[in-house]
Amino acid sequence: MNDEFLHGLRQDPPAAFARRLKSRLQALDAPAVPHERSPAWRWLATAASVAALAFAFTLPAVRSAAEAFLDYFRVVNFAGIAFDPQRTQQLWQNASIDLPALIGKDPAVQGAPPAPPVAYSTLEEASAAAGTRLRVPTWLPTGFAQTGVEVAGAHEFSVTADTSKLQTVLDALGITDVSIPAGLDGQVVSVAIPPVARILYDDGGRRLTLVQSRSPVVSFPAGVDLASLAEIGLRLLGFERAEAYRFAQTVDWRSTLLVPVPATAARFHQVEVQGGTGLVIETDNANPLIAPDQQVQTSTGVAAPAGGPRRGGSVVLWSSADSVFALLAPLPATDVLQVAESVQ
């Protein structure tokens, strides 16, 4: 056995496959041309949104981040990315800027805030309000029953890119080796969010929540370099240059929500849900997605800490057809996945 032998196992790709793939690649260019402002149904993560999501996960008060995804993004695929919240915190703590003041002055976000959700007594009424047939699980863990359903109305907002502010933030953070894409300043991203429904289930002590919505429509000017924006977002999260670049280049930003998960607080993995790719996030300890009084010991938990069992829960995110779903519960991931699989 030598190098030649080891190399000798190589094989040329089948010619038919090579031709097919080349055709597919050429076809990818076609939709990019016709629209000056193409609806970006599947664009999910600008730099700002990645950062915002990351911070949402770091805040214990934010217990329904999964719902936030549905409020603001169109999801086809979910991909997790572990980040170090301490690193992020250090990066921002050292910044010599008053970020709230910077963002608050001359705000770039325009649009009325969403109306509060309205409770409905039946799924049919809620479906009518949501403008789509609400899907429900056909299997629930023992003891769980539906206790409520509510729908938040549709709303729209737009964000105007301000590269001088972004550059100020980057400078303050000492991030000098990224370039803001040319021509970004003044570009407007419009987001139209369909109604979002929440169906609540309870077993008398724990709550399981199914959130669903048709996908938001995000429109932005053609030619926006999403990968570069994403790279900036990842840098703002504390990722190193090479790492951020690699992630940014390998994710399809028009169809994938990159979910930053604090490495110290949660685990995640991709799963197949109803034939598509979904994401499971589970924790053994305090889950930022689930209220502390709702958390239970998980089947995957390691040694319980002194003073009581580990408490946590699971979140499953997936998309199906034209809708996105989030299911969260203080239950082991296997149970939550089983519920997700049964949603019809």
Add this chain to the structure above:
Amino acid sequence: MALETDLPTGYLSQAAAAAPDWDAVYAEQLPRVYNFFRYRLRDVALAEDLTAATFEKAWRARESYRRDLAGFATWLLAIARNVAADHHRGHREHAPLDEAAEVSAPGSPEEDNARLSDAERLRALIARLPDRERELLALKYGAGATNRAIAKLTGLSESNVGTIVHRIVQTLRRAW
């Protein structure tokens, strides 16, 4: 055969602003990416799928590829590695080179039979290697990457890559 760390000579036109000759890039890089997956994964169909996924991602991002950050081939393999990692997260079973036995080679039937047998034996040996070592072999012998390119991709030092690959081959030889 060895993978260079940038676009091969001649793929970029003389004019700095001109686009690369993507046809030539495609013809050059497709076999490397394809064989990277063939050395890593169980079946040919899956290797084709992941090769396609890699090229689609690269194609979408090609305008933003930055030559100052990584050689093109290395960049492409970085995407391939991530595609493989994404796949592995959802699929735990791996038995690389199962399809290596199908490698066709010119020669007599006896030679073909001997080659198939060798390939099967090698496949079984590689399948027992830890995942990281299988990946290094796939980069080295499937993608034809240089130790320098592998070092860039994996974060190992170049000398470390050489040492590890040498040790893996020695392990395979001893078990042969």
